[in-house]
Amino acid sequence: MNTRNPRPDVSPALRAHLAAIAGPGRLLTDPADCWPYGYDNSRRQALPQAVVFAADTGQVAALVRLCAAQGLPLIARGRGTGTTGATVPDRGGVVLSFERMNRILRIAPGDRLAICEPGVVNADLQRAAGAAGLFWPPDPTSAAVCTIGGNLAYNSAGPRAVKYGTPRENTLGLTAVTGLGEPIRTGVLTTKGVVGYDLTRLIIGSEGTLALITQATLRLTPLPEATRTLRAAYRDIQSAAAAVATLMAQPVTPCALEFMDAAAIAMVRGYAAVDVPAATGALLMIEVDGARAGIEDAAAALAAAARNEGLLEVRHARDAAEVQALWRTRRALSPALRQVAPKKINEDLVVPVSRLAEFIDGLARLARETGIRIVNFGHAGNGNIHVNLLMNPDDPAEMARAHACLDAVFSLTLGLGGTLSGEHGVGLEKRDFVDRELDAPTLAVMAAIKQALDPAGILNPGKALPS
Amino acid sequence: MNTRNPRPDVSPALRAHLAAIAGPGRLLTDPADCWPYGYDNSRRQALPQAVVFAADTGQVAALVRLCAAQGLPLIARGRGTGTTGATVPDRGGVVLSFERMNRILRIAPGDRLAICEPGVVNADLQRAAGAAGLFWPPDPTSAAVCTIGGNLAYNSAGPRAVKYGTPRENTLGLTAVTGLGEPIRTGVLTTKGVVGYDLTRLIIGSEGTLALITQATLRLTPLPEATRTLRAAYRDIQSAAAAVATLMAQPVTPCALEFMDAAAIAMVRGYAAVDVPAATGALLMIEVDGARAGIEDAAAALAAAARNEGLLEVRHARDAAEVQALWRTRRALSPALRQVAPKKINEDLVVPVSRLAEFIDGLARLARETGIRIVNFGHAGNGNIHVNLLMNPDDPAEMARAHACLDAVFSLTLGLGGTLSGEHGVGLEKRDFVDRELDAPTLAVMAAIKQALDPAGILNPGKALPS
Numbered sequence: 042m043n044t045r046n047p048r049p050d051v052s053p054a055l056r057a058h059l060a061a062i063a064g065p066g067r068l069l070t071d072p073a074d075c076w077p078y079g080y081d082n083s084r085r086q087a088l089p090q091a092v093v094f095a096a097d098t099g100q101v102a103a104l105v106r107l108c109a110a111q112g113l114p115l116i117a118r119g120r121g122t123g124t125t126g127a128t129v130p131d132r133g134g135v136v137l138s139f140e141r142m143n144r145i146l147r148i149a150p151g152d153r154l155a156i157c158e159p160g161v162v163n164a165d166l167q168r169a170a171g172a173a174g175l176f177w178p179p180d181p182t183s184a185a186v187c188t189i190g191g192n193l194a195y196n197s198a199g200p201r202a203v204k205y206g207t208p209r210e211n212t213l214g215l216t217a218v219t220g221l222g223e224p225i226r227t228g229v230l231t232t233k234g235v236v237g238y239d240l241t242r243l244i245i246g247s248e249g250t251l252a253l254i255t256q257a258t259l260r261l262t263p264l265p266e267a268t269r270t271l272r273a274a275y276r277d278i279q280s281a282a283a284a285v286a287t288l289m290a291q292p293v294t295p296c297a298l299e300f301m302d303a304a305a306i307a308m309v310r311g312y313a314a315v316d317v318p319a320a321t322g323a324l325l326m327i328e329v330d331g332a333r334a335g336i337e338d339a340a341a342a343l344a345a346a347a348r349n350e351g352l353l354e355v356r357h358a359r360d361a362a363e364v365q366a367l368w369r370t371r372r373a374l375s376p377a378l379r380q381v382a383p384k385k386i387n388e389d390l391v392v393p394v395s396r397l398a399e400f401i402d403g404l405a406r407l408a409r410e411t412g413i414r415i416v417n418f419g420h421a422g423n424g425n426i427h428v429n430l431l432m433n434p435d436d437p438a439e440m441a442r443a444h445a446c447l448d449a450v451f452s453l454t455l456g457l458g459g460t461l462s463g464e465h466g467v468g469l470e471k472r473d474f475v476d477r478e479l480d481a482p483t484l485a486v487m488a489a490i491k492q493a494l495d496p497a498g499i500l501n502p503g504k505a506l507p508s
Numbered sequence: 509m510n511t512r513n514p515r516p517d518v519s520p521a522l523r524a525h526l527a528a529i530a531g532p533g534r535l536l537t538d539p540a541d542c543w544p545y546g547y548d549n550s551r552r553q554a555l556p557q558a559v560v561f562a563a564d565t566g567q568v569a570a571l572v573r574l575c576a577a578q579g580l581p582l583i584a585r586g587r588g589t590g591t592t593g594a595t596v597p598d599r600g601g602v603v604l605s606f607e608r609m610n611r612i613l614r615i616a617p618g619d620r621l622a623i624c625e626p627g628v629v630n631a632d633l634q635r636a637a638g639a640a641g642l643f644w645p646p647d648p649t650s651a652a653v654c655t656i657g658g659n660l661a662y663n664s665a666g667p668r669a670v671k672y673g674t675p676r677e678n679t680l681g682l683t684a685v686t687g688l689g690e691p692i693r694t695g696v697l698t699t700k701g702v703v704g705y706d707l708t709r710l711i712i713g714s715e716g717t718l719a720l721i722t723q724a725t726l727r728l729t730p731l732p733e734a735t736r737t738l739r740a741a742y743r744d745i746q747s748a749a750a751a752v753a754t755l756m757a758q759p760v761t762p763c764a765l766e767f768m769d770a771a772a773i774a775m776v777r778g779y780a781a782v783d784v785p786a787a788t789g790a791l792l793m794i795e796v797d798g799a800r801a802g803i804e805d806a807a808a809a810l811a812a813a814a815r816n817e818g819l820l821e822v823r824h825a826r827d828a829a830e831v832q833a834l835w836r837t838r839r840a841l842s843p844a845l846r847q848v849a850p851k852k853i854n855e856d857l858v859v860p861v862s863r864l865a866e867f868i869d870g871l872a873r874l875a876r877e878t879g880i881r882i883v884n885f886g887h888a889g890n891g892n893i894h895v896n897l898l899m900n901p902d903d904p905a906e907m908a909r910a911h912a913c914l915d916a917v918f919s920l921t922l923g924l925g926g927t928l929s930g931e932h933g934v935g936l937e938k939r940d941f942v943d944r945e946l947d948a949p950t951l952a953v954m955a956a957i958k959q960a961l962d963p964a965g966i967l968n969p970g971k972a973l974p975s
Contacts, residue, residue: 151757237946239709243706
């Protein structure tokens with residue numbers, strides 16, 4: 042889907058300006074070159090007027106000042122793995138790609154921190170930290186290709202967040218350029234620090250609308266010595282949801298607590314051999330990590346907490362091959378989904394853990410009422426469920442029902458005290474729903490902050506907040 | 509020390525307005541009644557024109573609107589345990605005491621959260637959460653009397669922060685009233701949520717200058733099953749600092765890693781019987797918590813990491829009495845300090861853990877150079893050292909040298925990549941030093957945010973940021 046794109050031509054004067062700021066080999070203006078920088082994983086696309094490759098903080102600041110002077114939108118981009126259109130230049134302007142600004146500047150094991158540029162790929166950081174016995178907890182599914190800058194822009198986490206938190210809990214400080222065109226330094230090198238306001242977390246999750254991150258100081262965590270993996274199969278979703286609540290109310294916090302509902306299991310069955318009991322109505326993947334000494338007891342505590350009347354089977358992996366085998370059903374889900382439904386709405390909703398059963402029940406009801414197939418899986422320990430509405434894009438009536446269903450899904454989520462996005466963000470996709478979650482005075486404060494940090498309104502305009 | 513205080517009289521009209529908003533029995537204007545609300549633990553004091561007891565969000569919002577209309581400073585106050593003068597009404601105005609707004613509204617074990625009013629005392633929350641097998645990690649030394657609202661206003665933590673983080677890592681959302689006079693709702697009920705900007709953390713640590721917190725949703729953590737306590741005595745500070753770095757670079761994170769230097773030990777020796785080896789130049793208190801099954805191994809791992817050439821002795825507490833005995837030296841420090849030096853500057857500085865030895869060396873050098881006695885202790889695992897400069901308030905020359913020494917201590921801290929406050933905050937005490945840590949563009953962004961959230965400049969004016 043191409044979004045509205047005025048894309049006036051870049052004048053020779055502007056091109057010269059941009060080239061001078063960008064530096065040699067760091068500017069694209071030919072549309073053929075620019076197209077690959079105009080989309081993300083939302084299937085939206087729009088053509089930027091130019092693409093600049095970020096080089097350093099000074100260059101980024103100079104570019105911000107030019108764009109502010111010219112009223113030109115400036116859209117930061119990592120590797121385009123976002124799912125909400127947040128990096129799509131739907132109003133034209135300059136896409137600032139951070140892909141070449143990808144140096145890991147420092148790994149400091151004694152201080153448990155890494156300093157890196159935003160274009161570093163998550164997996165590359167993990168490798169470098171791992172060599173020092175450390176890791177950075179945020180682990181989006183796209184870790185092999187997504188960038189640290191993108192992780193920070195959306196506050197993207199992944200399964201490990203249930204134990205280790207999101208980027209907001211794992212970032213110490215930033216260098217960033219606000220819309221005022223001057224670099225700022227936020228946060229500290231230490232795990233404590235209360236001088237000045239917390240701009241670090243304000244910028245994290247702001248989707249490039251407040252400031253462009255040019256350097257990040259990340260808090261690292263020691264790699265656990267050992268991990269154990271369990272898979273628990275339940276008769277029905279109520280039993281699985283009850284187990285999640287019990288698991289989260291006892292002292293051993295799992296490092297992953299992932300969930301698949303009956304529709305997700307059925308989908309995988311149609312795609313690959315599945316070794317779960319035939320009567321399985323919901324599946325939990327449970328992982329625990331920690332010191333070698335206590336790990337068997339920790340796994341036993343989780344297995345005990347997972348047990349309830351609806352439990353059909355718990356399997357413990359005894360070696361790496363069995364870990365892989367247990368995860369196979371979960372891993373087959375994404376390709377299965379893609380095969381079955383070329384078009385899906387993949388939502389990223391969160392409800393309090395205690396409301397999970399009601400939430401899944403409500404989704405089943407909506408699926409029945411609207412005739413839309415809904416498949417659910419996700420990070421149950423955080424209450425973060427990826428709700429997938431499957432539909433045939435060639436059937437306009439079904440598309441309309443799907444959108445009505447989605448609307449009802451949002452109402453259901455908010456009615457249960459939940460939030461419309463746990464880790465994917467808002468971008469363009471959810472912009473028009475934000476005011477159903479946030480009230481007018483709160484949105485007014487956010488708009489005032491946007492105005493304070495980006496008075497020219499050039500940093501990723503129209504994203505994250507309602508227009 | 510009384511700070512400048514214009515305190516114009518409260519006109520009858522204003523008193524009537526205030527009384528109508530405050531509600532029956534919730535307004536003080538008599539100076540004798542107001543004085544006890546004009547100081548904190550910084551020994552600064554100033555007389556407010558009035559004291560209002562907060563009742564609910566609507567009342568607070570009405571009061572903000574009145575103060576904004578009248579240009580009257582409005583200073584939020586918990587129990588006055590702060591050490592920086594942040595709650596001292598040095599420009600007069602209205603002190604808003606939250607002490608009566610102290611209900612715990614909900615403890616939800618399944619969702620690992622508590623919802624409470626800001627006047628709840630930290631220890632009361634811990635008792636209520638503990639009954640459900642949970643706790644809130646922030647544990648300032650003043651937990652028996654300080655309030656949750658104060659903890660949030662300063663982002664105050666304590667020993668446990670080394671493992672569990674500060675209020676910013678342990679708060680899910682807030683209800684607050686900005687200077688615009690309208691209640692806002694920030695954050696979510698869940699551990700993930702990325703809709704809108706992170707106003708929760710922006711408000712936490714802002715010392716009442718951006719918004720008044722009227723309700724907090726706190727993230728609770730399951731109480732650990734078991735705790736083990738070790739005390740390690742070192743020949744010298746270099747050995748202890750090296751041990752801290754080793755302890756923080758291995759996988760078992762202690763839940764407390766506290767430190768005392770030779771001057772602190774000497775001070776306690778002069779006050780009470782001390783059972784540490786005579787040659788002790790530095791002491792570490794090390795605690796670890798977790799599941800019962802792995803706890804002995806975890807303690808052994810920490811004891812092994814604590815071992816280096818300079819170690820004189822490690823003692824393991826075997827029961828509660830021995831835990832008390834091991835902590836006795838540390839606990840005797842505060843009364844000893846008070847006895848020896850009625851006047852001290854108690855700083856709250858942070859340096860990266862890897863720079864601790866240099867920091868303590870530098871402090872010793874400054875003590876020698878200036879003739880000021882410096883006693884150091886604190887939260888070594890966070891690099892958060894409470895640096896105490898002792899002086900005789902009746903000796904003006906010594907006072908002058910102490911202030912020169914303090915200036916040099918700040919330079920030392922910043923030169924090592926540290927920060928001027930880990931958990932006490934800025935208030936009035938450090939306001940004039942903030943611009944040595946934060947650069948002008950960063951301060952300009954903070955000022956712009958202050959302006960956006962409090963355009964009338966009435967929320968705790970002149971605190972936290974340079975004037």
